[in-house]
Amino acid sequence: MKKFLPKDWINSAAWIDQENANIDEYVKRHGDSVDFDLHEKLTFWREKGYVAFEQVVPHDLIDALAGDIEYLRKHYRDFELYAELRGVIKPIGEFSEEELGLDGVKFNSIQTVSLAAARLSLVKEVSSFLGHVFQSPACALQSLTFYKGSQQSIHVDYPYVRCQTQLAKLAASWIPLEDIQPEAGPLVYYPGSHKTEISDFFDWGDGSILFESDSKRQPHELSVYLAERMKNAGIEPEVFCPKKGDVFIWHGNLSHEGSKILNEELTRRSYVTHFTSLDAYPPEHKHPSAKNGSGAVVENGGYCFDYPWLKQTNKLPSWTI
Numbered sequence: 001m002k003k004f005l006p007k008d009w010i011n012s013a014a015w016i017d018q019e020n021a022n023i024d025e026y027v028k029r030h031g032d033s034v035d036f037d038l039h040e041k042l043t044f045w046r047e048k049g050y051v052a053f054e055q056v057v058p059h060d061l062i063d064a065l066a067g068d069i070e071y072l073r074k075h076y077r078d079f080e081l082y083a084e085l086r087g088v089i090k091p092i093g094e095f096s097e098e099e100l101g102l103d104g105v106k107f108n109s110i111q112t113v114s115l116a117a118a119r120l121s122l123v124k125e126v127s128s129f130l131g132h133v134f135q136s137p138a139c140a141l142q143s144l145t146f147y148k149g150s151q152q153s154i155h156v157d158y159p160y161v162r163c164q165t166q167l168a169k170l171a172a173s174w175i176p177l178e179d180i181q182p183e184a185g186p187l188v189y190y191p192g193s194h195k196t197e198i199s200d201f202f203d204w205g206d207g208s209i210l211f212e213s214d215s216k217r218q219p220h221e222l223s224v225y226l227a228e229r230m231k232n233a234g235i236e237p238e239v240f241c242p243k244k245g246d247v248f249i250w251h252g253n254l255s256h257e258g259s260k261i262l263n264e265e266l267t268r269r270s271y272v273t274h275f276t277s278l279d280a281y282p283p284e285h286k287h288p289s290a291k292n293g294s295g296a297v298v299e300n301g302g303y304c305f306d307y308p309w310l311k312q313t314n315k316l317p318s319w320t321i
């Protein structure tokens with residue numbers, strides 16, 4: 001099996017993360033194509049490893065996804081998706097209806113059956129911004145729905161989300177499906193921690209930078225490592241308490257976590273998409289019909305490809321609106 005090393009990350013870094021990135025020059029050439037301040041956003045991203053946009057996500061799309069999720073909980077046997085409950089990921093049909101009604105359930109890659117989800121993944125500012133970060137169109141790799149705070153310990157995404165052909169072409173968006181309360185276990189992130197001089201590379205064993213089934217080290221050891229790196233660099237965590245309509249985008253090497261839920265009564269409904277670029281999209285994840293213009297949702301310059309391995313063609317209600 002090929003072992004991935006720090007050079008595989010460094011050699012695939014997006015232009016914006018390279019030492020000689022010239023944002024002034026880039027914006028002179030491409031700045032007209034967007035209706036936000038591209039220079040400000042790219043500069044912020046390079047320094048901090050995240051950006052947020054306020055009130056850009058259409059509320060009707062969010063409501064449509066919430067409706068799809070409720071429908072899915074009741075008609076789950078009609079859909080070929082994976083769900084996650086208490087760390088166990090398995091086909092949705094192997095859960096009971098009672099389990100799928102529980103607070104902790106996450107639905108994986110609902111964008112394959114929910115048009116609302118696909119369109120939320122490709123919201124204009126996200127597709128456009130990431131298209132500039134990657135200098136190639138943004139492509140959704142996978143998504144997750146959250147009902148409550150995840151309370152996931154500090155981590156970075158790249159050891160886990162790694163099917164893209166260029167490792168460092170990785171980013172994620174986080175869309176609240178409701179206003180997020182500070183006691184609901186909001187997302188927490190560490191500004192500037194995406195820089196490799198801050199994070200360095202966690203060694204999963206024999207120099208590998210990715211979590212593999214035979215890794216010698218475990219995810220909790222990555223958390224201990226990152227917490228120590230943050231402490232040594234003096235980086236304080238920041239909390240993201242967005243309003244419905246906002247979106248947060250983070251770099252594949254930004255340290256982040258789900259903070260502690262302080263009020264168990266509160267939900268923290270959210271939708272996360274992990275992205276790569278079109279030029280790094282894994283060919284085996286692309287439906288053959290995508291070449292002919294079907295087999296993908298294409299919006300705002302970004303792509304959500306149908307997975308070729310899915311046999312069923314049922315769609316959630318938002319697809320028919």
Ligand SMILES: O=C(O)CCC(=O)C(=O)O
Binds near residue numbers: 146
């Ligand atoms: O929303 C959260 O609490 C964490 C999400 C996350 O870490 C991820 O999807 O990578």
